[in-house]
Each structure stands twice: as C-alpha cells, then as structure tokens.
Amino acid sequence: MAPRIAKRPGLIAVVASIVTVISAYLMITQTQFTGDITENLRNNSETYRTFLALEENFHAFSGDENLLIRTQDLSDPETYESFQSFLLDLQFAPRVTSAMSIFSLPALPDTEARGQDESASQSFYLTSSEVRSLPIRDRLLKLRQSIPLAERMLSEDLKATIVVLMLSPSEEQNTKGLSLENIETIRELAAPYKEAFTISFVGIPEIQRTIRSTLYDDQTKITLASTLLCILVAWTIFRSWRGAIICSLPPVIGAVWYFGVLAIFQIPVDFLTTIIPTMVIVVSFADGVHLYMSIQRKRSDGEGITQSITHAIATTGPACLLASMTTAMAFVGIGLGGAQTMLRLAVTGSFGIMLAFLSVILVLPTLAHFLLDRKATAKIHVPGFLKAPGAPAAWIATHLRRPTLLFTFFLSIGLVIIHIILPASFRVTDYLSQDMSIRQDEVFIEQNLGGSGQxxxxxxxxxxxxxxxxxxxxxxxxxxxxxxxxxxxxxxxxxxxxxxxxxxxxxxxxxxxxxxxxxxxxxxxxxxxxxxxxxxxxxxxxxxxxxxxxxxxxxxxxxxxxxxGQSLLLGREAPKLIRDLRTGLMSAIVIVILSIMVIVRSVRVGIAFILPNLIPIMTVEAYFWVVDRPLSMTAVIALTIAFGIAVDNSIHLLNQFRQTAAANADQTLGQSMGVAIAAITPAVVATTLLLVAGLCMTQLSSLPSVALFGRLVMTALFVAMLADLYLLPSFLLALERKRK
Incomplete structure (x- = not known):
C-alpha cells in the first residue's frame, strides 16, 4: 500500500481535489444546524413518554413561540390600542394560527353580568361587562387580580406582557418554531408600532435558535480562524511554509469531507455532533505532524522524497491507522449508552475519524511529493524547545521508574474518587453569554412574569x-x-x-x-x-x-x-444524557484498551496504557471539582477529545519504541525507550502547540459552552502530552517483557 500511495501522487491529487470540491459545495449549500435539544433527549423514559402524551393530548407546547412585549405603560390608551392592532396583524403572519394574549383570557362564570346570552366577544375578561367601563389601567390591574395565568402574562407595573403564538405544522420535517423569514415578517408587522412598544422572541425555541445560529457562526468563522492560526504557528515551528501547508491542509480537507458526508445523508449538526469537526482536525493534525516528521527524518538520512514517503507510510502509517481505529472505537463505545442521540454521535464520530485518517494517509504524502524541496540531502530544522522535554522524560523513565509508577497510582486513586463523587448538571442558559439579549430577556421574565419555562x-x-x-x-x-x-x-x-x-x-x-x-x-x-x-x-x-x-x-x-413539560424533560433527561455519555466513554476506554491488547498482541501493553490515558480525562473532571461546579455536557464532550488525543500520542510512542527496540538488538529497553522518546517528542510537542493555538480561537465564541470547551480541551491536551512523555514510558518499561 505504501509504494502505491507514494508513486501515484498525481492520481490521488486529482481524485482528492474532485471529492473536496464536491464536499465543499455540499457543505456550503446543504449543511444543516439544529439547536433542538429536546430531539437529542429522545428515549423511552417515563419522562419523555409523559412529555409526548402532554403534547398529543393537549397541545404541542414545545412548538409555541413567545413574544415579550415591552412598553412604557400598557395602560396608555394609544399604546393599548396599538397593541390590539398588532395582535390583529399577527393573525395574518405566516404559520400563526392564533395569538394568545391577555385579551384571550376568558371571564370567570360569575363575572358576566348578562348571563348565558352574552356574545362570544364578551366571554373574554377584558371585554366583559364587569370591566368594560373601567379605565384601562384599572381594567388591567383587575385582570391580574381576578384571572388565573394573568400574572404570568402581564407584569405588575404594566410595562411588559407575553404573547404566545400557536403555530401550524411546518412543511419542513422535524422543524419546530418559526423560520428566520417568519420571524422577520413578524418584526415587520411590529415596525409601525415601534413608538408604542418593542418585541422580542423569548423562551426555549428562541434559545435553541440562538444556539443554532451561533453554532453556525462558530463552525464557519472560528474553524477558519483556528486553521489559519495553526498554519501560522506551524510555519513558525517548522520554519517552512511548505511544512506548514503540508501539515495544515489535510485536517481542513478531512473536515470538509466530513461535512460533505453529513450533507449527502442530510444529518444535521447538533450540540453534540458539533465536536466531530474539531475531533477530525485534532486527530488529523496529530497524525499529520508525526507522518511529516517521519518523512523528514528519512530525508535527512539522504533518501529521496518518494523513498522517504514510502518509508514513513510503512512505519508511521500503521500507528496512524491504529490511533484512528481506537478513537473510532471510542465513539462506538459512546453509542453503547443507549440514547438515540448518542448512537448518532457514535456513527458520525467514528466515520469522521476514519475520514481524518484518509485525509492524512492520502493527502499529506501527495502534498509532500509536490511541495517538498527535491534536494535529496535536505536537512530538517527542529527547534530546541520541541526537543527539550524529551531528555528529562527519558531520564525519568530509566532512573525514576518506581517513583513515577507510585505517583501515578496514588494520583489516579484521588482522581477516580473525584470521578465517582462528581455530580452532573445541565442548564440550557449555560449556552448563552451574559450579554446576549435572549439571556437578559429570560432573566427579566423570571423576575417579573414567573419565567418562560414549561x-x-x-x-x-x-x-x-x-x-x-x-x-x-x-x-x-x-x-x-x-x-x-x-x-x-x-x-x-x-x-x-x-x-x-x-x-x-x-x-x-x-x-x-x-x-x-x-x-x-x-x-x-x-x-x-x-x-x-x-x-x-x-x-x-x-x-x-x-x-x-x-x-x-x-x-x-x-x-x-x-x-x-419541556423544562422538566430537559431537567431530568439532560443530566441522564451526561451520565450516559460518561458511561459510554468508560465503555469506550475498555473497548480501546482491549482492542490495543488484541492488535499489538500484548496484554501488558494494554495495561500500561490504562492510567496514563485516563489521567487527562480525570484531570478535566478534577477541574470541575476544584471550582465546585457539576460536570456539564460540554465537559463530557471535551473528555472524549482528551482521550482520543492521549491514545493517539501513546500509540505513536509505542510504535516508535518497538521499532527502535527491534532495529537495535544490542540496546537495553531503557536505551530504546530513550531513543523513541527523542524521536516522537518534537511531534508530540508540536502537535500540542498547534492544537492549543487553534483552540485559543474558541475564546472568541459567543457561546460560553464553546469557550469552556476550548479551555478544557487545551488543558486536556497539555496533560495528555505530559502523561505520554513522563508517565507512559515508565509503565511500558515496567510491563514490557524482557527481550531475549
């Protein structure tokens, strides 16, 4: 396989270019984003069945839209009349079948002075004979005092009121709430009354819409900015624009392929699967840097480009494949949690990781063939700061093995205890920043109208x-x-x-x-x-x-x-989903460790991998324990990436160690480990720096959860690098069989 890839760069370039162009077109024109958290909680629990029964037997409350109307004084005659006119206009808005407002509240049986012959229009409290002759202010205050639900629809100071829009079914499948075009139409209907009042969409549908639109902005802007920054950092590290492009382009292409596949199968990006493009980029960068440095090491020995590429694919390629397979299996393990949304995450995640592998193993060698200097004796420059961590890592593995093992063991005990006692929680508004208008409106409604929860x-x-x-x-x-x-x-x-x-x-x-x-x-x-x-x-x-x-x-x-109700569904099922994700991740870890044991034919190696690869995960959990916060869904997603990158580096270290030991029979295992650490340290450190640089851009996100995700993954990457360089070698040396 390696010679075929190395000797057919032209064919691979043409095919990869066609696939990338098609995928990019599909990504731009057909990628769907959804912020419907309820759909992600679909399961067979009693809470979900009760929620469905509520929506079927009464009304589809989760599809309602809420309008917050703010005014200086609703009892002002002109404002009152403008509000009534706007309500009439709403009847002609797209998909609006009814606008429920304070004018929809019916009179109580004994409030009608005219008895059973009262006309239909007089069955509503504000038009009933009891209050019709009162001043508007007294009429509204009496409404709040006499009619149930009025306090939740009209503020005490008469400066805010809620209008609930009941909608007809959408023509688009699985779509709840209004489209952006529908919302703009309603805003246009309110425009003539802007002197009297302002309108804002509020409630869970608007929160989900905000999350969806922000996710889209993040995927387009932050991903692009992160990639450009990674290219700049790679250029700085390698001191070569060629090296920067060779290492940076495959992750981008892998992510484009992934979005193309989603578009083909019409799979929307939700708040869980939004991590997968990041995961694709992370794994592609990690494997790509290892493969690129393997090519350059061989070239520095005097080999030509084709021979160097062939050697790198043959020696480093299997490690890249194993790392991708184990990470894909981690996603499969997550799908064992049982929830439908987790199954979707498992399928798309594992598929995305394998696309990442293909982008590295096919595109990177092709780029290297066309972009690298053709001089056979070209030397590579490895900055000293990339090699510096290797020397102490090798010394610790050979001279402080036992203390390292004891330290790791006791550290793991403490982290496991934190893992067990750490609670999980979910708050939908955690996805909204403090300065977002929707969050400020929700705070206002909670303080003045009892909240918009269901x-x-x-x-x-x-x-x-x-x-x-x-x-x-x-x-x-x-x-x-x-x-x-x-x-x-x-x-x-x-x-x-x-x-x-x-x-x-x-x-x-x-x-x-x-x-x-x-x-x-x-x-x-x-x-x-x-x-x-x-x-x-x-x-x-x-x-x-x-x-x-x-x-x-x-x-x-x-x-x-x-x-x-929808709020109860979120309150009970979202924490369960977090626990299921944690359980799925633990299952994934077990599957990955067992797979490594089978693939490398060594139970000892599998055991050696356990603690060094768990520590990055449990460190993220420890962060939440230290700051006294429950584990969020964002954190669990970050744990998945932490495990994927930790396993990736671990496999490359194992691969280099075994190759070095096999090629140098006269060396001790400790010496072989020292050589292996020296060989992979620049790639591990460079990968960590590149990814941390790219993830820094997540701090620009409007969603607090995305910014938190970036910080957690950066922490996990740093801890994974330390664990792979300073802990894993001691475990491998302690458990590896003595070579005959």
Whole structure:
C-alpha cells in the first residue's frame, strides 16, 4: 500500500481535489444546524413518554413561540390600542394560527353580568361587562387580580406582557418554531408600532435558535480562524511554509469531507455532533505532524522524497491507522449508552475519524511529493524547545521508574474518587453569554412574569366523566391546595377551578385557544401551569418537581397528578444524557484498551496504557471539582477529545519504541525507550502547540459552552502530552517483557 500511495501522487491529487470540491459545495449549500435539544433527549423514559402524551393530548407546547412585549405603560390608551392592532396583524403572519394574549383570557362564570346570552366577544375578561367601563389601567390591574395565568402574562407595573403564538405544522420535517423569514415578517408587522412598544422572541425555541445560529457562526468563522492560526504557528515551528501547508491542509480537507458526508445523508449538526469537526482536525493534525516528521527524518538520512514517503507510510502509517481505529472505537463505545442521540454521535464520530485518517494517509504524502524541496540531502530544522522535554522524560523513565509508577497510582486513586463523587448538571442558559439579549430577556421574565419555562400539572377528571361536578371541583381544589404547599409561588385555587369549568362550556378550541392548553382533547384531563424559569439548573428543576410530588404523597394524593413539560424533560433527561455519555466513554476506554491488547498482541501493553490515558480525562473532571461546579455536557464532550488525543500520542510512542527496540538488538529497553522518546517528542510537542493555538480561537465564541470547551480541551491536551512523555514510558518499561 505504501509504494502505491507514494508513486501515484498525481492520481490521488486529482481524485482528492474532485471529492473536496464536491464536499465543499455540499457543505456550503446543504449543511444543516439544529439547536433542538429536546430531539437529542429522545428515549423511552417515563419522562419523555409523559412529555409526548402532554403534547398529543393537549397541545404541542414545545412548538409555541413567545413574544415579550415591552412598553412604557400598557395602560396608555394609544399604546393599548396599538397593541390590539398588532395582535390583529399577527393573525395574518405566516404559520400563526392564533395569538394568545391577555385579551384571550376568558371571564370567570360569575363575572358576566348578562348571563348565558352574552356574545362570544364578551366571554373574554377584558371585554366583559364587569370591566368594560373601567379605565384601562384599572381594567388591567383587575385582570391580574381576578384571572388565573394573568400574572404570568402581564407584569405588575404594566410595562411588559407575553404573547404566545400557536403555530401550524411546518412543511419542513422535524422543524419546530418559526423560520428566520417568519420571524422577520413578524418584526415587520411590529415596525409601525415601534413608538408604542418593542418585541422580542423569548423562551426555549428562541434559545435553541440562538444556539443554532451561533453554532453556525462558530463552525464557519472560528474553524477558519483556528486553521489559519495553526498554519501560522506551524510555519513558525517548522520554519517552512511548505511544512506548514503540508501539515495544515489535510485536517481542513478531512473536515470538509466530513461535512460533505453529513450533507449527502442530510444529518444535521447538533450540540453534540458539533465536536466531530474539531475531533477530525485534532486527530488529523496529530497524525499529520508525526507522518511529516517521519518523512523528514528519512530525508535527512539522504533518501529521496518518494523513498522517504514510502518509508514513513510503512512505519508511521500503521500507528496512524491504529490511533484512528481506537478513537473510532471510542465513539462506538459512546453509542453503547443507549440514547438515540448518542448512537448518532457514535456513527458520525467514528466515520469522521476514519475520514481524518484518509485525509492524512492520502493527502499529506501527495502534498509532500509536490511541495517538498527535491534536494535529496535536505536537512530538517527542529527547534530546541520541541526537543527539550524529551531528555528529562527519558531520564525519568530509566532512573525514576518506581517513583513515577507510585505517583501515578496514588494520583489516579484521588482522581477516580473525584470521578465517582462528581455530580452532573445541565442548564440550557449555560449556552448563552451574559450579554446576549435572549439571556437578559429570560432573566427579566423570571423576575417579573414567573419565567418562560414549561412545567405543567396534569389532573385527570376525578370521576372519569366529562364535566366538573361538585365532587370533582372539591378534589381538584384539594390537589391544588397540596401543590401550593410546595410551590414557590402559590396559585389562587377558586378562580382556577371556576375557570376550568368555564373552559368546558366552549364547544371547540377554535372558539378560544385557551381550551387546548388547559383541557385535554377528550375532555377528561386538566392542565395547571406551574411557574418556572429557564435559568434554573436541571437538578433544581428535577428537585422542584420531586418536592411537588412528595407533598401530594404526604397529603394522600399520590398518583392524582402527573408532571410534564419541556423544562422538566430537559431537567431530568439532560443530566441522564451526561451520565450516559460518561458511561459510554468508560465503555469506550475498555473497548480501546482491549482492542490495543488484541492488535499489538500484548496484554501488558494494554495495561500500561490504562492510567496514563485516563489521567487527562480525570484531570478535566478534577477541574470541575476544584471550582465546585457539576460536570456539564460540554465537559463530557471535551473528555472524549482528551482521550482520543492521549491514545493517539501513546500509540505513536509505542510504535516508535518497538521499532527502535527491534532495529537495535544490542540496546537495553531503557536505551530504546530513550531513543523513541527523542524521536516522537518534537511531534508530540508540536502537535500540542498547534492544537492549543487553534483552540485559543474558541475564546472568541459567543457561546460560553464553546469557550469552556476550548479551555478544557487545551488543558486536556497539555496533560495528555505530559502523561505520554513522563508517565507512559515508565509503565511500558515496567510491563514490557524482557527481550531475549
């Protein structure tokens, strides 16, 4: 295989160029990004089944859009009239079937002065005979005092109100919420009223939209900036523009191929799979630098370019393949966690890593053939700072082997304890920076309107028959009284019960959009919104829900209420997903270690790999323990990359060590290890510096999670370099069989 690749650079260049151009076109025109976190939590858990039942039996709440209306004073007659006009305009907005506002809140049964003959327009509180003659300010204040849900839709100072847009199904499959074109249309509808009020989209759909758009910006801008910076650093390190291009172009091509494959199979990039392009670049850079330096070492011995390329592919290529296979297996192991989103991560991740290998093993030798100086005796320049860490690493492996083993053992014990006790948590707003308008709006809503989170108490009809009889109302009141004991903001019971009774008198949802939000389609269940903010962590949401259920149990009402909603789904299932990812990563580590044992035919080598490759992972976890923060999903993703790069460097060290030992039978194992360390140290250090330089650009991201991801991976890369140079050699020497 090596001679074929080395002797056919023209053919490979043509084929690779065609594939890259096609992939680039598909990447630019058809790459999809999704911020729908709910879809990533799809599983067979009770929480998810309850969420689906809520959306099917009542209303698809997760598809609703929320508008935050801010004004100087909604009770101002001109502002009040402008707001009403805007609501009428919204009825003609694309996909908007109904705009639920304070004007949609129905009057309670005993608030109508005209009895049963009241017209349909007078069934709404703000147009009822009870308040119609009052000044607008008094009308709005009385609304807040008398009608359930009004406090969540209208602020106390009358300066903010919420409008909920109920949407028709999208023509695009698996698409929730409004498109950017739809949103722009609504903004245009609001433009004539800009003197009266301002509008902002809020809630989980807008948060997901913000995440999606920012992910897209990051993938395009930060990836490009990172690559350019890596090329600049490579040029500085190698003191050769040729070397910089040879090492930097294959990672970019590998990432382009990956996006092309996603476009072909119409696989969207989500908040988990967004790591894979970074992983492709990381692995490609690491293997590419090793392969490039192997070519240059052979050229410095006087060999020609073709012979040097052939030798490098034959000697370093297998290590690159093994490193890629083990990293791909790590992704497969992650898929064992069971969740559908993890399976997608496993498939696309393992495929992306193998594309990274192909880009290195095919493109890099081809670039070397065309770009390297044809002088057969060309010398390579290796800066002293790249070689400097090698000497102490070799000395430690040969003179401080036992202390190194003991140090690693006790360090690992401490890190394992942290791994066990470290909790996991998830907060959707962690993906939003402090200065983002959506985050500021969510804080405002939580402080003034109770929050835009979605949590609902589902109460089945007590007697199992449509209609609220006296006993039904009595039991529902008892249930609400029990919930109020644990609620952060208790709900006035009597108006809610009378309101439900009023909703049932409406013949269909078309008469009032409220009915599908509070009475099930079969009329046998009722819904009570529980105030909840989006700023809460997953554990806080889960604990809050558990406290409500516990209170019901204490009051002998167990089983009378089911809690559901998108916020509860995120609060309970996202931490589970994090735990599943951690479990999958541990499974991946086991699979990789066993694979290495089989491939290199040595149980001892597999054992030697365990602790040095676990330490970078557990160091990232230790960081969260030191700063007293729960493990986030971003951290778990960073752990995957940390393990991949650690294994990659470890395999290259093992490969060089075995080749050196086999070629120098008169040397001791310690001497062979010293030679191997000296050979791979420049590549390991150069790779680490290049990747750290590229990852520095993540600090420019608008998403805090992306910036945190960059810092964690940079830390993991540095620790992986130290572990591979200063810990792994001692383990290999201690466990390697004595050579005959």
């Amino acid at each position: 949590l609902y108490a589902i109460i089945p009809d007590p007697d199992g028959q449509k209609g609220l009889g006296a006993k039904d109302r009595e039991e529902i009141a008892a249930i609400m009284a029990s919930l109020n004991k644990a609620m952060s903001k208790p709900i006035d019971i009597d108006p809610v019960v009378r309101w439900m009774q009023q909703l049932q008198t409406l013949p269909s949802a078309e008469d009032n959009p409220m009915i599908s939000r509070f009475v099930s389609k079969d009329g046998l269940s009722y819904l009570i919104p529980v105030p909840l903010g989006t700023m809460l962590a997953g554990k806080q949401i889960s604990d809050y829900a558990d406290s409500l259920l516990a209170q019901l149990e204490r009051d002998d009402l167990k089983g009378k209420v089911t809690l559901a």
